[in-house]
Amino acid sequence: MSTLIELPVETYKGPVDPDWCPGCGDFGVLKALQMASGKLGIAPKDMLIVSGIGCSSNLPGFIHSYGIHSLHGRSIPVATGAHLANTDLHVVVTGGDGDGYGIGLGHLLHAMRRNLNMTYLVMDNQIYGLTTGQASPTTGLGQKTKSTPIGNFENPLNPLALAITSGATFVARGFSGEQKQLSDLIAKAIAHKGFSLVDIFSPCVTYNKVNTYPWFKERVYKLEETDFTTNDFHASLTKAFEWGDKIPLGVLYEVDHPIYEDSDPVLSQGPLVKQKLGLDKKLFTELLQELV
Amino acid sequence: MQEITVGIAGAAGDGLDKSGDTLARSSGRMGLHVYAYNSYQSIIRGGHIWLKVRIGNEKVYNHGDNLNVLIALNQDSLERHSLEVNDGGVVIFNSDKFKHDSALQKKSVFSLGLPMAQITKDTVAKYGPLQPIMQNTIALGAVMYLCSLGVEEAKAVLMDTFAHKDQKIVDLNISLLNDGYAYAKSQTKPIMSQWNINAELKKSMLPFITGNEAIALGAVASGCKFYSAYPMTPASTILHWMASHAKQVGVAVKQCEDELSVINMAIGAGIGGVRSMCATAGGGFALMTEAIGMAGIMEVPVVCVEVQRGGPSTGLPTKTEQADLFQVYGASQGEFPKLIVAPTTVSDAYDATVEAFHMADKYQLPALIISDLLLSEHPETVEASKFNMDVKIDRGELVTSWNESMGKYKRYKFTDSGVSPRALPGTANTLYVSPSDDHDEESILISDMYTTPATRKKIMEKRMRKMDNLLKDLTPPKLEGPDDADVTLLCWGSTYGVVKESLELLNKVGIKANLLCIKYIVPFHVKEVMEILNKAKKKYSVEVNFTSQMARFVRSETGIAMDGHINRYDGEPIEPTFIVTKVKGLLTNKPNNTHLTEAEAMDMAYHYLRTHGLESMRPVKFSHESTNGHNEPTWLVEFADKKTGDATAKLKLGAFTGSNHEFVKL
Ligand SMILES: Cc1ncc(C[n+]2csc(CCOP(=O)(O)OP(=O)(O)O)c2C)c(N)n1
Ligand code: SF4
Ligand SMILES: [Mg+2]
Numbered sequence: 035m036s037t038l039i040e041l042p043v044e045t046y047k048g049p050v051d052p053d054w055c056p057g058c059g060d061f062g063v064l065k066a067l068q069m070a071s072g073k074l075g076i077a078p079k080d081m082l083i084v085s086g087i088g089c090s091s092n093l094p095g096f097i098h099s100y101g102i103h104s105l106h107g108r109s110i111p112v113a114t115g116a117h118l119a120n121t122d123l124h125v126v127v128t129g130g131d132g133d134g135y136g137i138g139l140g141h142l143l144h145a146m147r148r149n150l151n152m153t154y155l156v157m158d159n160q161i162y163g164l165t166t167g168q169a170s171p172t173t174g175l176g177q178k179t180k181s182t183p184i185g186n187f188e189n190p191l192n193p194l195a196l197a198i199t200s201g202a203t204f205v206a207r208g209f210s211g212e213q214k215q216l217s218d219l220i221a222k223a224i225a226h227k228g229f230s231l232v233d234i235f236s237p238c239v240t241y242n243k244v245n246t247y248p249w250f251k252e253r254v255y256k257l258e259e260t261d262f263t264t265n266d267f268h269a270s271l272t273k274a275f276e277w278g279d280k281i282p283l284g285v286l287y288e289v290d291h292p293i294y295e296d297s298d299p300v301l302s303q304g305p306l307v308k309q310k311l312g313l314d315k316k317l318f319t320e321l322l323q324e325l326v
Numbered sequence: 327m328q329e330i331t332v333g334i335a336g337a338a339g340d341g342l343d344k345s346g347d348t349l350a351r352s353s354g355r356m357g358l359h360v361y362a363y364n365s366y367q368s369i370i371r372g373g374h375i376w377l378k379v380r381i382g383n384e385k386v387y388n389h390g391d392n393l394n395v396l397i398a399l400n401q402d403s404l405e406r407h408s409l410e411v412n413d414g415g416v417v418i419f420n421s422d423k424f425k426h427d428s429a430l431q432k433k434s435v436f437s438l439g440l441p442m443a444q445i446t447k448d449t450v451a452k453y454g455p456l457q458p459i460m461q462n463t464i465a466l467g468a469v470m471y472l473c474s475l476g477v478e479e480a481k482a483v484l485m486d487t488f489a490h491k492d493q494k495i496v497d498l499n500i501s502l503l504n505d506g507y508a509y510a511k512s513q514t515k516p517i518m519s520q521w522n523i524n525a526e527l528k529k530s531m532l533p534f535i536t537g538n539e540a541i542a543l544g545a546v547a548s549g550c551k552f553y554s555a556y557p558m559t560p561a562s563t564i565l566h567w568m569a570s571h572a573k574q575v576g577v578a579v580k581q582c583e584d585e586l587s588v589i590n591m592a593i594g595a596g597i598g599g600v601r602s603m604c605a606t607a608g609g610g611f612a613l614m615t616e617a618i619g620m621a622g623i624m625e626v627p628v629v630c631v632e633v634q635r636g637g638p639s640t641g642l643p644t645k646t647e648q649a650d651l652f653q654v655y656g657a658s659q660g661e662f663p664k665l666i667v668a669p670t671t672v673s674d675a676y677d678a679t680v681e682a683f684h685m686a687d688k689y690q691l692p693a694l695i696i697s698d699l700l701l702s703e704h705p706e707t708v709e710a711s712k713f714n715m716d717v718k719i720d721r722g723e724l725v726t727s728w729n730e731s732m733g734k735y736k737r738y739k740f741t742d743s744g745v746s747p748r749a750l751p752g753t754a755n756t757l758y759v760s761p762s763d764d765h766d767e768e769s770i771l772i773s774d775m776y777t778t779p780a781t782r783k784k785i786m787e788k789r790m791r792k793m794d795n796l797l798k799d800l801t802p803p804k805l806e807g808p809d810d811a812d813v814t815l816l817c818w819g820s821t822y823g824v825v826k827e828s829l830e831l832l833n834k835v836g837i838k839a840n841l842l843c844i845k846y847i848v849p850f851h852v853k854e855v856m857e858i859l860n861k862a863k864k865k866y867s868v869e870v871n872f873t874s875q876m877a878r879f880v881r882s883e884t885g886i887a888m889d890g891h892i893n894r895y896d897g898e899p900i901e902p903t904f905i906v907t908k909v910k911g912l913l914t915n916k917p918n919n920t921h922l923t924e925a926e927a928m929d930m931a932y933h934y935l936r937t938h939g940l941e942s943m944r945p946v947k948f949s950h951e952s953t954n955g956h957n958e959p960t961w962l963v964e965f966a967d968k969k970t971g972d973a974t975a976k977l978k979l980g981a982f983t984g985s986n987h988e989f990v991k992l
Contacts, residue, residue: 079753079755100758319715
């Protein structure tokens with residue numbers, strides 16, 4: 035990223051227009067991702083967007099880049115494989131709260147612990163959108179959904195606290211209603227060396243009538259406008275629990291730790307996809323000789 | 327053929343696998359073939375382990391029915407296996423520690439008790455006191471003498487094994503080996519005077535290699551750059567080989583959080599552009615199935631190995647079975663092109679892996695290899711020349727550059743062959759999404775906004791067309807054995823080896839038999855298999871499962887049913903005489919008798935003792951009784967105290983159900 039030439043946002047215009055409901059928060063996230071990519075000057079051919087299944091996971095189809103639209107909950111391992119195969123690619127994982135914090139949570143924890151050099155953008159609408167409005171792992175207590183008609187009585191998960199304690203080295207929160215800030219956060223996340231998670235409030239205007247644009251607008255404030263520092267584990271963790279009348283947006287945590295790829299003896303030799311294939315006779319014979 | 331089978335029995339942790347390994351490698355270095363089978367359990371220490379090493383001057387295809395020399399490393403083993411030793415054989419044990427009752431062996435069997443303290447007096451004087459595990463090396467020395475294997479190769483193997491340790495340890499072990507050899511020589515004669523060693527074999531390198539090692543080797547020789555796994559017996563040794571050779575062979579090895587991750591990472595790596603593989607057992611494969619279909623619809627080359635073990639559920643983690651055929655066949659919802667191949671021998675496991683990588687790339691599909699515990703974990707000697715060292719790596723139809731004057735690149739272009747040239751992420755002007763939803767040529771989803779039945783029909787046909795050429799690329803199955811046989815045995819996977827050997831035995835008892843082994847399951851050579859089976863007289867399937875899955879599969883593909891089924895499902899692999907007995911039974915219409923045999927009753931009696939803290943006893947007499955109010959005939963098992971020989975207890979086992987009807991202490 036040394037010779038940074040910005041590219042226009044149109045560079046990343048996808049083949050078809052998104053089919054999200056008018057007003058869906060995901061439009062803002064797509065736009066912010068395109069702006070961030072342009073700002074970093076990443077050529078579409080060098081970008082791989084990987085998603086799972088959900089409204090939000092349809093995003094790779096709407097952007098001009100390489101993409102993988104994988105299974106529900108499996109975006110992280112698919113992305114990990116593709117990334118390890120070709121570490122020259124900028125791998126950005128996108129998806130929903132159900133995809134990432136529900137069915138795919140196990141993978142997410144391990145990706146963070148490994149500090150893989152990837153970026154994960156979660157369009158957190160606190161609901162299962164695609165399946166028409168059931169509770170998700172981030173649905174608030176008491177909220178009525180199709181699957182919780184008497185009100186949700188499971189505690190919502192705190193993705194940011196989870197990320198900070200699991201080993202993610204860049205943790206941020208954005209809001210699709212704050213597009214400029216969001217695109218900055220995404221650009222920082224992509225530029226960060228290590229695992230970056232951006233949890234993004236991306237309202238589902240159709241199925242979540244609680245966590246709406248006005249609901250967030252009344253509560254959110256920007257951390258960069260305060261004197262908050264981002265490299266103190268405990269302070270960041272405390273910040274991650276701030277919820278209610280005031281909800282912070284911005285970078286919560288950012289540290290520099292060794293990444294997985296640099297410690298692996300084979301990956302550290304450069305992208306696998308460019309390495310030599312197969313065995314020569316000498317090595318082959320040595321391998322057999324071990325067994326004699 | 328000349329052959330000798332050595333059995334080593336003891337508790338897990340007794341180090342008997344090391345002794346077996348030294349014996350096998352020494353034989354291999356002399357130009358003899360070896361096949362070993364380790365009937366182990368899923369515990370690290372304790373429990374009963376039973377290792378058989380069969381040595382022959384020609385290729386041996388299974389562990390066989392014989393036992394010529396037994397090394398019993400504890401009292402229990404001595405009692406349980408001595409009777410199995412063939413006439414003219416030898417039982418070896420530590421006579422300082424264990425007592426051997428000659429009633430427990432055949433008359434012509436020689437009982438070679440090793441008075442360890444006396445034998446090793448000089449060695450101990452020189453090197454100090456011995457550790458218990460060193461008795462193995464002394465016994466091994468005796469075996470080398472009894473089997474006319476000499477002591478030199480074993481010394482060389484020990485020197486290689488302990489090369490990283492200090493010289494004193496090497497010298498000590500060699501001294502013990504000599505002690506055992508000399509003592510055996512002073513007591514008896516070898517059971518075979520001399521080997522007629524094949525000069526060709528003597529010259530060739532004979533690695534002692536397992537199916538899993540062959541799979542791993544085949545993968546890296548094919549250019550596999552990414553291997554993901556989650557530990558699960560009997561697939562784990564592929565992970566171990568890959569991890570311990572990762573740097574040397576240039577493969578990135580990823581242990582994942584679960585099998586969902588394993589397969590999805592392997593697929594991701596495939597999309598990313600490298601040859602990738604993963605492996606697991608049946609339980610792990612169950613978690614992988616959704617993603618297998620994803621590789622199918624996205625047309626991603628990936629190789630996935632399913633090593634079967636006893637199931638269902640956690641089942642028998644360390645036992646062999648061939649009962650996952652339908653799981654692998656039916657893996658994932660929907661229909662998609664795939665290759666399913668079941669290799670038969672260790673060298674075939676290598677070839678099948680190489681071929682799987684080739685076909686996965688050529689046809690852009692998941693290639694599934696079905697192995698089984700026996701094939702994957704048993705080691706055998708294979709002539710080095712059987713491994714093709716010169717693997718041609720052809721990545722299939724790849725688009726490496728594209729300019730806009732060529733029009734729009736279509737990842738899923740509808741072609742005659744069904745194969746759409748593939749561009750890897752990072753290539754300019756060929757951007758696309760790999761979608762798990764169905765899609766059009768340009769990879770735009772046809773699942774919700776743009777549903778188009780006509781497009782669905784065409785993409786489906788495009789994908790499935792790949793199977794036509796794939797089938798032509800695969801070698802059709804052939805009959806082995808005489809064309810005019812009375813009996814045709816249908817088999818698959820590791821069962822091939824034992825069926826092959828049983829043909830000769832059947833011939834000896836006047837039954838002319840041949841075999842048909844199915845290696846390619848999907849796509850299936852319907853025409854060729856029908857031709858063979860239509861000509862066959864009596865057709866019997868031989869499988870290590872309960873429901874004869876291959877027979878059912880063949881019937882579903884060809885409409886041809888077997889005339890009978892031979893099955894084993896006790897966790898152990900089939901031996902040649904088992905097949906002979908069953909074939910005879912089927913030919914004479916004898917109903918399949920599922921009553922407990924005496925050997926099985928003994929197995930269950932020992933199980934009862936071990937699980938009820940009664941190891942001071944041993945079963946001494948088995949008699950068949952008629953119904954005694956138990957609704958079935960029973961085995962009466964009488965127990966005696968191991969030390970005094972006094973009668974201690976009686977057990978009644980249902981001959982049909984195996985139920986423990988009563989246990990009475992006297
Ligand atoms: C294995 C599996 N289970 C269930 C589904 C059905 N499903 C599709 S999307 C989804 C939830 C999506 O919620 P989220 O990830 O939050 O995405 P959103 O639609 O809200 O953006 C579910 C349950 C599926 N596709 N696969
Ligand atoms: S259902 Fe909700 S999440 Fe899905 S597109 Fe509509 S608004 Fe967006
Ligand atoms: Mg959601």
